[in-house]
Each structure stands twice: as structure tokens, then as C-alpha cells.
Amino acid sequence: MDTDFCRKEIMPMEGRNKLEIKKLSKVFINNDSFEVAIENVSLDVKENEFLVLLGPGACGKSVLLNIVSGLLKPTSGEVYIDEKLSQGVNSQIGFVFQNLGVMPWLSVRDNVAFPDKLHKVPKKKRYERAQKYIDLVGLNGFEKHYPRQLSGGMKQRVGIARAYASIPEILLMDEPFGQLDAQTRYSMQDEILKIWNQNKKTVIFVTNNIEEAVYLGDRIILFSARPMTVKGVYDLNDLKRPRDYTDSRFLDIRKEISNHTDLVIK
Amino acid sequence: MNAMMKNSRVYKILLNILPVISILLFASLWQLASKNGGIIPTPLDVYRRAGRLLVKPVNNISLTGHIWASMKRVLLGLLAGCVVGIPFGLLIGWNQKCCDYLKPLFELVRPIPALAWIPLMTLWFGIGETSKTALIFTGTVMPVVINTYTGVRLIPQINIDVASVFGATEFQTIKEVVIPCSLSAIMAGVKTAMGTAWIIVLAAEMISANSGLGFMIIRGSDVADLPLVIFAMIIIGVIGAVLSWILTFAERKLCPWKVEIN
Numbered sequence: 001m002d003t004d005f006c007r008k009e010i011m012p013m014e015g016r017n018k019l020e021i022k023k024l025s026k027v028f029i030n031n032d033s034f035e036v037a038i039e040n041v042s043l044d045v046k047e048n049e050f051l052v053l054l055g056p057g058a059c060g061k062s063v064l065l066n067i068v069s070g071l072l073k074p075t076s077g078e079v080y081i082d083e084k085l086s087q088g089v090n091s092q093i094g095f096v097f098q099n100l101g102v103m104p105w106l107s108v109r110d111n112v113a114f115p116d117k118l119h120k121v122p123k124k125k126r127y128e129r130a131q132k133y134i135d136l137v138g139l140n141g142f143e144k145h146y147p148r149q150l151s152g153g154m155k156q157r158v159g160i161a162r163a164y165a166s167i168p169e170i171l172l173m174d175e176p177f178g179q180l181d182a183q184t185r186y187s188m189q190d191e192i193l194k195i196w197n198q199n200k201k202t203v204i205f206v207t208n209n210i211e212e213a214v215y216l217g218d219r220i221i222l223f224s225a226r227p228m229t230v231k232g233v234y235d236l237n238d239l240k241r242p243r244d245y246t247d248s249r250f251l252d253i254r255k256e257i258s259n260h261t262d263l264v265i266k
Numbered sequence: 267m268n269a270m271m272k273n274s275r276v277y278k279i280l281l282n283i284l285p286v287i288s289i290l291l292f293a294s295l296w297q298l299a300s301k302n303g304g305i306i307p308t309p310l311d312v313y314r315r316a317g318r319l320l321v322k323p324v325n326n327i328s329l330t331g332h333i334w335a336s337m338k339r340v341l342l343g344l345l346a347g348c349v350v351g352i353p354f355g356l357l358i359g360w361n362q363k364c365c366d367y368l369k370p371l372f373e374l375v376r377p378i379p380a381l382a383w384i385p386l387m388t389l390w391f392g393i394g395e396t397s398k399t400a401l402i403f404t405g406t407v408m409p410v411v412i413n414t415y416t417g418v419r420l421i422p423q424i425n426i427d428v429a430s431v432f433g434a435t436e437f438q439t440i441k442e443v444v445i446p447c448s449l450s451a452i453m454a455g456v457k458t459a460m461g462t463a464w465i466i467v468l469a470a471e472m473i474s475a476n477s478g479l480g481f482m483i484i485r486g487s488d489v490a491d492l493p494l495v496i497f498a499m500i501i502i503g504v505i506g507a508v509l510s511w512i513l514t515f516a517e518r519k520l521c522p523w524k525v526e527i528n
Contacts, residue, residue: 069431070430071427071430071431089430089431089433091433094431095428095431095432097427099424100424101424103428103443103446103447104523105446105447105521105523106446106523114428114432114442115432118433118438118442119433146522147523166432
């Protein structure tokens with residue numbers, strides 16, 4: 001019955017690359033000046049992996065996600081999905097935006113059903129499907145609310161449910177919890193891991209928060225400040241889940257990363 | 267005012283009868299002011315004149331006939347203004363090329379008051395209904411276009427990005443994002459246009475017409491029938507208020523996600 005979930009039944013080939021970024025650079029040109037945002041970044045994302053991209057604010061992580069999603073064109077380099085060159089918007093990709101991007105004129109239900117509406121799924125069917133993802137993110141009871149009636153955390157859940165409802169194979173999350181208060185942030189992190197466990201997808205999660213990166217990621221890719229280059233890759237697959245912020249191994253990794261980072265408070 | 271008082275029954279009743287009180291107060295002040303002078307008719311004069319309208323209609327057209335004559339011109343002109351203005355505003359708001367080509371021309375035509383078109387309209391369409399509707403169209407299309415255009419330009423990029431990422435075609439982006447997102451700006455334009463339409467219809471009817479509220483005013487003025495003039499003015503005020511209320515109601519129905527600041 002559930003066609004949405006059947007993809008997850010396909011056993012992931014261990015170590016298979018879902019997405020590859022090859023020698024990607026992005027230069028912004030305004031009038032007579034230019035700015036290198038991304039310089040020669042290459043990275044692989046494994047199938048069903050939770051990959052965290054960690055870097056200082058405004059370093060170009062969002063630009064990278066926008067290129068992967070097809071919203072921006074790279075200056076040079078390529079993005080491959082399932083070993084095929086990806087150009088433009090790709091239907092395999094779902095996006096959770098930093099600035100929420102929930103449509104203020106749509107109810108929670110219509111927001112979540114928005115991708116399906118674009119794909120001309122009949123109303124009844126798309127509401128049924130939306131309901132599943134609304135339940136998944138714990139927003140049941142708020143289906144008919146408008147975004148303005150929701151808290152920041154709830155709006156972000158709408159964004160997450162909508163991304164999931166587009167049945168992506170790759171989920172891009174651009175600092176989704178950046179604007180939330182600490183308490184909500186912690187609970188949303190657990191929430192997102194719970195959803196990821198129930199409904200495995202390849203996730204690329206962008207953050208500038210080291211703690212969040214270590215808590216969530218299978219792997220962390222550490223970036224430098226602009227122009228963005230890869231500074232290091234941390235494999236956290238041996239760090240058991242659920243993770244504990246106060247675990248000594250957790251703190252060691254956190255320290256190690258923070259010693260190597262450009263994350264500075266300006 | 268504290269919350270308890272705001273919720274009390276007395277306050278609610280007061281809130282309901284306050285408009286009535288203010289109107290009555292205005293009418294009695296008017297009565298007092300006009301009693302001795304004789305130039306300005308009293309409210310009672312106006313009331314009696316209104317009664318006489320039922321027996322002896324102006325130019326053999328009943329009051330509702332005159333109202334409908336004006337209303338028809340306003341609504342037709344406004345409708346034409348919206349039918350042309352909204353798509354045009356969407357076009358120059360959404361498409362940069364079209365904006366580059368058409369906006370300068372539009373900006374040149376826009377400052378010309380609709381009434382300046384009267385000679386040309388008369389030349390093209392004569393002095394009948396068509397020229398009046400065309401005149402109202404020129405007046406209403408401007409605010410509708412400008413508001414639609416501004417509404418489209420103010421759409422946050424993120425909402426358009428969301429549509430793109432989830433695979434919307436350009437047509438879908440316009441239908442699902444651009445139009446709903448700029449709807450309240452469009453409605454504001456329509457409201458402004460409605461006001462403009464009434465100004466123009468009155469002016470047009472005062473120049474040449476044999477029906478309508480503007481005609482009633484000019485007829486009253488011609489035969490020194492001031493009660494008739496004032497009665498027509500009151501009717502215009504009431505209709506304007508009702509129409510604006512209807513538009514506000516329609517906006518609330520069309521844009522339920524908006525909250526008004528009270």
C-alpha cells in the first residue's frame with residue numbers, strides 16, 4: 001500500500017555513493033568585483049548516511065546546498081546523483097530551508113501537501129499522505145492552522161514534514177534549527193534522528209554548531225571560512241547512538257573539531 | 267482601558283450603539299446649524315425631499331434606477347480595470363524583460379489623471395455609456411497594476427525557491443505562489459481603484475448624462491434644489507461605505523491567513 005516507504009526496503013549497499021560532488025567551485029560576480037564562495041570542494045555522500053557539513057557562518061555552506069538542489073549553478077565542477085550528472089532541480093531532493101520557507105497563505109496541511117500538489121496528486125490522496133508526515137513530526141491537531149499561529153519550532157516541523165512529503169531520496173537541511181531556542185533545538189535534534197531512523201534517507205545537514213554536528217552526524221565534513229574549502233572529515237560511525245552530550249568520547253571529538261576550526265565569534 | 271471593562275456587557279452595548287449616537291449627534295448639530303440660515307437645508311428638508319423622490323422621480327428614473335446607473339458604470343469599469351490590470355501587473359512584476367519594455371511607458375501614462383482623457387474618450391466613444399466605462403477603466407487600471415506589480419516584487423525569494431526545489435513549472439509558480447502571495451496587495455489595489463471609480467463616475471455624470479447619482483447632483487444644482495444635492499451625497503457616502511465593507515469582507519475570505527491589526 002505504501003509506495004512511499006518501499007524505497008527504504010531496498011537494502012542499502014554499504015558504502016555506495018548516493019551523491020558525489022566533484023571539484024566544485026562557485027564564484028559570484030557583482031559589477032567589477034568577484035568573490036570566491038566555494039573553492040574546489042569534492043565530497044561523497046553515502047546512501048542513507050547522515051552527513052553533517054560544519055563550517056563558520058556565511059562560509060558558503062548554504063551556497064553548496066543550493067547548488068546541490070539545483071537552485072544555483074556551479075561556476076565549475078559537477079554534482080552526481082546515483083552516478084548520473086545532476087543538472088537543475090532534481091526530484092530526488094527534498095529541502096528544509098534555513099528561513100523556513102513555509103507558505104504563510106497555506107494551512108499546515110496544505111504546506112505539507114504542497115510538493116504533491118505540484119505533482120498533481122489528487123486532493124484526497126495528497127491530504128492522506130500529508131497526514132502521515134504531519135503525524136511523523138508531531139503536528140497532529142494543527143492541520144488547519146496557518147503558519148502565523150505556530151511557534152518557530154512548529155514551523156520548522158512543517159518545513160521538515162514538507163520535505164519528507166516530497167518523498168526525497170536525499171534530504172538537504174540548511175541550518176534548520178538555527179533560529180530556534182536551545183531547548184527546542186535539543187528536542188528537534190532528537191526528533192529529526194527519530195524520523196531519520198524510522199524513515200531512512202540520505203541526509204545532508206548544514207550547521208555551524210559543533211555540538212549539534214557531533215550529536216547528529218555519521219560523518220562530519222569541516223569547512224574553512226570563505227572561500228570555502230574542505231578542512232577535514234570526521235567519521236563518527238563508531239560513536240554509538242543515542243549520543244550523550246556529556247559522554248567523554250563525545251567531548252573529545254568536540255574538542256578535536258573545535259581545535260581545527262575557523263569558527264570564531266565575531 | 268482594562269480588560270475587565272473591555273469584556274463587560276455595558277461596554278459591548280456601548281460599542282454597538284456608539285455609531286448610532288454619533289450619527290444622531292451629527293444630524294442634530296446639522297439641524298441646529300441650518301435652522302436659521304436658510305441656505306443649507308435641514309436634515310428634515312432632505313428627508314422630505316427623499317420622500318418626494320418616490321412620488322416624482324428625477325428625469326423619470328427612480329432612485330434605485332439612478333443608483334444602479336452609477337453602480338453599473340463603476341462595476342463595469344472596475345471589472346475591466348481588474349481584468350486588464352491584474353494580468354498586466356503580474357506580467358511586469360514577474361518578467362524582467364516585459365518590465366523593462368513596458369514599465370517606462372506605463373509610468374508615463376500613469377500620472378495623467380483619468381479626467382484628462384475626457385476629450386479623447388468623447389472623440390472615440392461618444393458621450394454614451396462606453397466612454398464613461400472607458401474613463402473609469404483608465405482610472406482604475408492604474409492602481410490595480412501598481413499594486414499587483416508591487417505585490418509580486420515583494421514576494422520573498424524563499425517562497426519562490428521552495429516552489430522551484432519541489433519541481434514547480436513557471437506556470438505553477440505563478441499560480442501557487444505568486445498570485446496567492448500578492449493577493450492582499452492586489453486587493454488593496456482594487457479597493458483604491460473602487461474609490462477612484464466613484465470619483466470618475468460622478469465627474470463623468472456631472473458633465474454629460476441623464477441618469478446616475480452625479481446627474482442627480484448636477485440637476486439639483488441647476489434648479490437650486492439643495493436638499494436633492496445633499497440627499498444624493500448621502501447616498502453616495504452610504505454606497506461607498508457598503509462597497510468598501512464588501513471588499514474588506516471579500517479580502518478576509520480570500521486571504522484568511524492575514525490578520526488585521528486592531
